[in-house]
Amino acid sequence: MRYKYFKFIRNENLFIVLLAIVIGILSGLGAVGVRFLIRLFQELFFGGNGIALLEPLMSLPWWYKVIAPAIGGAIIGPIIYYFAREAKGHGVPEVMLATLLQGGKIRPRVAFIKAIVSAICIGSGGSVGREGPLVQIGASVGSSLGQLFKLTEKQVSTLVACGAASGIAAAFNAPIAGSLFAVEIILGDFGVAAFSPIVISSVMATLVSHYFEGDFAAFMVPPYKLVSAFELVPYTILGVLAGFVALGFIWVLYFSENAFENWEFPEWVKPALGGLSIGVMALWIPNLFGVGYETINEALHGSLALWFLLLLIPAKILATSITLGSGGSGGVFAPSLFLGASTGGVIGIIFHSLFPTMTADPGAYALVGMGAVVAGATQAPITAILIIFELTNNYHIIIPLMFSCIISTLITTNIKKESIYTQKLKFKGINLTEGREESILKAIPVSHVMTSPVTYFNYTVNLETICDVALKSPQHIFPVVDEEMNYRGFFSMGELKSVLFDKGDLANLVIAEDIIEGIESVPVEANVHEAMDTLSRNGLEEIPVVDGKKLAGLVAAKQILEIYQMELHKRELAMAVVSKKKFNDLTEGLYVGGGFRLDELPVL
Known part of the structure; x- marks a missing residue:
């Protein structure tokens, strides 16, 4: 009786919802833990309070700034190489691959390894973000629970998306944006059956984050609004420029990855060499160290000079590309926000100096630029718009934000089919824009x-x-x-x-x-x-x-058509064997040729 009840629960959406709650809680705790580890390692490497980075850097000798990220790279290189190579890079492409082509299967150890190496990489000065690691950690939690309860491939993929959404939600205190990130980027499916548990996970992760760290704001954003209709002109230019900045970021990032990949040198040593390069760059531009939130906040308040913002754009693209290309671990979301704030700041300073009464302060353009570069790089404008909106809770900025994000996305999608996430998989010969049917047919x-x-x-x-x-x-x-x-x-x-x-x-x-x-x-x-x-x-x-x-x-x-049907049955049968589910739960029998049929019969 107890088994039948448990089986009933497993076959209903209620069980998925219960697991979504657990995933949200665990992912929220994971996000809190990663933030703590980043502060801890940042304090160990550079001193200070583990939050502000630029001020303690000023008192450190030049040689230490050079070797600190190299030391971090030397630590994480062997860990990634020997324990979990999936932890290399920014993580989201690996989650997409697992969700769409591997039945949502991610090794449980990935969550732990990703948390450690990302915290060390960021804490030692790696020019990457924490959001990508939080996505991969949450996805690993969801996958592990799905595999533990031997759920179907589709259910496991849904739980992976729940974890990914929880990571974004906990990173920005943005449950709506986290949910849309999962369905727009990870799943590519807006179905209600998958969306409901994803929203629940995002909300739970946000609540956990609130409980431990308060209602913190990732960025301190002044109130901005559209001053005049004329501003649509500079916002249009911003959208176009943001699109090209996003394209440049994608190109340089994967050029760097390919260059390091083809370099005949031990894989576990490359992160240290990449870290050394970042240290040299940071001698002149210390803002390249870490996630860059301090610099973003300065851009949002209009505190940075035009020449410096122009310098930051190519420097940040190069620094992040070297960090990830050499084998470091971290996300591309925060660097995209950094590039957007710098790009928007440039447009804002120029137009505000020319038309001071008809345009908002440069910080407003920095804010919109953040969303525009994210939209262009990820080719996910809805997620980008909602993240900026949830960060500000300012409805007045939504019109220019939507305008620039859509223009940026149109620029990138018309020039390049692949986003910053799918490009990595495309280089491996995997095209996630195809459906399952196409992937099966192309494999035969x-x-x-x-x-x-x-x-x-x-x-x-x-x-x-x-x-x-x-x-x-x-x-x-x-x-x-x-x-x-x-x-x-x-x-x-x-x-x-x-x-x-x-x-x-x-x-x-x-x-x-x-x-x-x-x-x-x-x-x-x-x-x-x-x-x-x-x-x-x-x-x-x-x-x-x-x-x-x-x-x-x-x-x-x-x-x-016959071979296609047979391949579908083979995959279902393989999943049945792997998950130890009953064969008859998945198929009504499999014809194997010669007049024979594979079926499951009760043993009396």
Whole structure:
């Protein structure tokens, strides 16, 4: 009776909601813990109170500023290399990959390792953010609970998204933005079934964060509003510029990653070398150390000079790219906010000096720029708008914010399909913009599906011979070849019947070459997605397969659909075995060919 009750609970949304509450609490505690560790390591490396960084840096000798991030890199390099290589980088692409292609499976140790190495990296001066690590930590918590209770692939993915949302919510005290981040970026699915537990997790994580750290504000934002309609002009320019800054950030980041990846040097040593580079840069620009919240706050209050803001943009892009490219651990969200504040500050200073009565203070542009660069880099404008809105609780800034964020997103999406998150996966040959169906079809080579040998005709064969053979064949099309089996084209059964009707007594003068109606084919090394695309584009049921110039076989749409269904069943069966769920809960049986069927029967 107890087992039946537990099974009932597991099969209902109630159990997912209960787990979402637990994930929110644990992720909130994780966020509090990571913030504590960052303050601890920052205090150990640089002194001060572990919060303000720029002031204690002023009293440190130059050589120490250079070696501090190198020491941090030397510590985290071996930890990442030997214990959890998933902890390298900014983490969100790994969560997306796990959610969409790996059934939400993330190793439990990732949460612990990510927390430690990210805190050391940031605390020692790494030019990265804490939000990405909080996303990966929360996602790891959600995945671990899902695997513990042996939930389905879809349920585990939902719990991973709950954890990711909790990380963002706890980082910014922004439960709405955290929820939208999970559905817009991690899941790409706005379904109510997934959205409800995600919201619950975000709220719980925010409550936990409030309980331990109070109703803190990530940034001290003065009240700003749209002064005049004229301001839409500079906000338009800001949106365009923010889009190009985001594109530059993405390009330099992954150029750096590829450069370090191709550098023949021990992987565990590279973070130390990257840290050394950051230390040298920080001798002249100490604002590059850490998450950069102090500098963002200065930009929001209009306290930074135009020349310095112009210097910060390329310097921050380079510093973050080196930190992550060399194998450091941290997020790209805070650097995107940093770049946005600097970019917006530049536009704000210029236009406010030219039109002081028609424009807001430069800080307003810094605030909008934060959202615009995040929107362009992530290609998730809704999340960017809501994060800035929740940070300010200022409805008056929403119009220019939406305006610039949408323009920035349009710039990046029209120039580059991949966001700062999906670009990393694209380099690995993984395209998350495709659906599950496309990923399955692209994984199957045509050679596994095609029929061979097939009925074909030499191009010199006469119509009478063709009719004798073709009318007995189940094929819909017939390839035509030369003496060396080089493919020349094909004709269909419909074309053959048409020729017989039209030619009458002259039909015997017709040879195979005369009735070729198409030359389309697919190479043997192609995948079935490409074959299906060629079939549908040409309105064919079958198409010849060629190996170079030679005929290799035929592939039919019916065969592709059958193999697709079989692959789906295989994946479901694999999940059943892995999760130890009952086979009959997932499928009504699997036909394995030869008249045999795989099923589960009760043992009496």
